[in-house]
Amino acid sequence: MKKLYKLCYPLLAVTILAGCSNGMANTASDGSYISEDSAKTTAYNHANVNEKDVASIQLTKDKENGKDVYSIEFYTKDKKYDYDIDRSTGEILKNESENLTSAMNNEKNTDSKKNNTSTTVNTTSNSNNKTTASNTPSNNTNKSSSSNKTPVSTSITKEKAKSIALAHAKVSESNVKGLKIENDWEHGQEAYSVSFYAGNYEYEYDIAKSNGTILKADKDYEKDNNSSNSNSMISKDKAMSIALAKVSGATSSNIYIELEKDDGRYTYEGEINFNNKEYEFEIDAYTGNILKWEVDSID
Template sequence: MKKTIIALAITGSIVISGVVAVAAQNSNKQDVLSSQEISKKALSYVKGKVYKIELEQEKSGPVYEIDVKGTKAEYELKLDAKTGELLKKSTKYNTSNLTGKKIGIARAKQIALNSVKGKIRKAKLDKEDNIYEIEIIKGKYEYEFDIHAYTGKILKKDKEKITSAKKGNVISLRRAKQIALRSVNGVVQQAQYNQNNGLYEIHIVKNSKTYKLNIDAHTGAIINQRDGNSVYTASNGSIIGLEEAKQIALNAVGGVVTSANLDNEDGVYDVEVQSGEFEYEFEINAHTGAIVKQQKESISQTFASIGANTISMENAKQIALSKVSGTILSANYEQASNLYEISISANGYEYEFDIHAQTGAIVKQDQEPLENTAINNDAAIISSQKASQIALSKAKGTVTKIDLEEGIYEIEVKDGTYEYEIEIDAKTGDILSFDKEYED
């Protein structure tokens, strides 16, 4: 994509005075609006001060990308460079619209770990941008997250393979022992560095058992851990099977396996088990069968996060509809960020809202033309509220997601134990399919 910067911010003194400095004019482009003309067009859509203008060449033709700062929000606009027509609008509201209380770094870490189950290497708050920056190591990869300090929404997630150049020097043997002892509180019997595979091999004795741990010498991550008195090995000498991994988890807590898969990257089986009122997550070494990690969470507490302390999905939809009168295309609750994501079709545009589930504040609003408005403009379809009622007549619980696609409502309902997926004909209201399974 070819980009020409037409106007760019701005020294500190100019920012304070509110004056926008135009750096250059593209005099060779007689068929596009000037920066002054496009600024006026932008301010006809939103109120504020233009502080950045960029001219880009897209497949459909030249467009302007304009940033406008208002008193309550910042706007990113995309306008047709020839006509000034609004092609897209993104609104980022100031955090004063929220409760004024940050989620805390512990909560930010958990949001990142819910996305990638690994080891946190770094976590800090960028006070200027109100963003928690979290780095996680998992296997051979490093993940970087930017998490909004007020909403908990993941703004950025990058994944990068850790190269030998990036790893640099290895951690000390003393540091490796400390890491091992945090996992198994016993007595170090043996500790050595294996240069061939870049691992520290640590043996710890606890309660007459010997635990063997392999620790990445560059990142400090525990690659695997096994109990020397309870070693599992596959009959073919490679890895244990999926069924055996499930049985190992069930031997630990009983219950029902709701999810199980092999993570080839880390060489572990990820197994989830529901037992009574709790959900357990296991990481089981695929070579030894040792339980490397085990987490326990109350199902009722998980479900309560979309309960009394949050507004309902219907309330969230009404908040969005109070801004734009149209047809709900989709509605979804994101537990990690505590936001409702609502999409509305109206007047040939699709509007997307992020609404804070506790305060009802509109955190973000996007607008862009619809590619296909045939189904969205069809007055014969039932409303999303009616579709939700039909779904709840079949499955009692809470609607956590609703999408309208190709004349079909796809609705997700959760009751704390089960998750239901229901497809409903958007014109007739007939239930087309109904699936029920344990919540993941």
């Protein structure tokens, strides 16, 4: 019996040690990630939102660009927010916010305008019938002409939209690549679409022309997968000259070119239209190598 006890004690000790070892391993593995509460706090602080003002929230574990992330979506009474937060470091890899009230108000205004238009048509029709029957001149024309005043434009400029986007992103223009500002229509109103790259992030903004309100803000993490180890990017003019050198006789008036970032790789993409032919190309923004060259005939 004593021999049996002697055999059991070592086995019991080994079992306990193994259990402790596994528990420590699991704790270390879990401890390598920030907590869900910490991720939510990071998102709230970045959005300048108090947790008590959050109407609903959804948090899921996901993987983006090879990184384990917390995907967080939450709503306040007037905005929707989307965040991807690195589970290991707590870094914000993506943030997007959308103004909900502006979209709802624009839909209401559109419906209101439709109803007003319908009422106006009916009133005018009745007025015309009365005028025909009584042969009495209408005063509606005078009222209409007196109220037709030319509206004063209060739209912000592209430069202002750019400064609003850069200020929100906390990025200086000198560190920005591939800046684009285009006229657009978002949330039922005229807007500027502003997009650019800074570091390993792509930023996209929709900014209301009427008052400079940010209707949408999007920040996405992207790896820089350019093959070159050089830190210097060739200029847009240099890329243009590389493309034009392949089409004899073509000039800068025949080419369209823009800096793009696809799958973490910076490239100059564009096309040349010359002598009834269309040339499409992609050029590595660091090495100047032509990655794509296609030629099509223009009928």
